[in-house]
Amino acid sequence: xxxxxxxxxxxxxxxxxxxxxxxxxxxxxxxxxxxxxxxxxxxxxxxxxxxxxxxxxxxxxxxxxxxxxxxxxxxxxxxxxxxxxxxxxxxxxxxxxxxxxxxxxxxxxxxxxxxxxxxxxxxxxxxxxxxxxxxxxxxxxxxxxxxxxxxxxxxxxxxxxxxxxxxxxxxxxxxxxxxxxxxxxx
Numbered sequence: 001x002x003x004x005x006x007x008x009x010x011x012x013x014x015x016x017x018x019x020x021x022x023x024x025x026x027x028x029x030x031x032x033x034x035x036x037x038x039x040x041x042x043x044x045x046x047x048x049x050x051x052x053x054x055x056x057x058x059x060x061x062x063x064x065x066x067x068x069x070x071x072x073x074x075x076x077x078x079x080x081x082x083x084x085x086x087x088x089x090x091x092x093x094x095x096x097x098x099x100x101x102x103x104x105x106x107x108x109x110x111x112x113x114x115x116x117x118x119x120x121x122x123x124x125x126x127x128x129x130x131x132x133x134x135x136x137x138x139x140x141x142x143x144x145x146x147x148x149x150x151x152x153x154x155x156x157x158x159x160x161x162x163x164x165x166x167x168x169x170x171x172x173x174x175x176x177x178x179x180x181x182x183x184x185x186x
Contacts (some may be wrong), residue, residue, distance in 0.1 A: 034065050038072045055082060058086045060089065063093045078102075088109070
């Protein structure tokens with residue numbers, strides 16, 4: 001969400017543009033994926049799913065963010081009854097690409113000039129050796145879990161996912177289509 005309000009008029013009533021888009025079942029992931037953004041996205045998806053089970057469109061323009069926040073969005077996408085279509089607008093990197101790939105199969109899209117990037121989790125921790133070991137074990141667990149889900153989403157082997165996410169892997173929409181992250185370029 002933005003720090004400014006864009007007003008649109010719907011039947012002579014002024015409302016912010018994001019509220020108007022929500023009326024059309026469009027939810028934005030814009031910017032860093034953190035707890036604040038995730039809670040907003042989750043609340044919107046739950047609200048829309050409670051209204052009816054029509055498709056929800058999740059528009060993504062994100063450099064990524066927190067794994068826990070991304071998993072909260074991912075779990076909600078799979079929890080609700082509504083199909084969630086995903087659309088990359090601009091950039092879907094890291095956790096943004098993970099969420100993009102997690103849309104309903106057949107309903108994962110990208111605009112033609114977008115960029116998609118996958119990589120392994122990034123972490124850093126300072127402290128006692130014992131605590132560093134605990135955090136290293138946790139990030140290795142998350143890496144394995146992310147690779148497994150990305151493998152299921154793309155029909156690639158976990159071995160290939162592990163190899164491809166060892167470093168930043170940038171893709172055009174055509175490459176993301178061939179990789180299995182999206183289903184169509186629009």
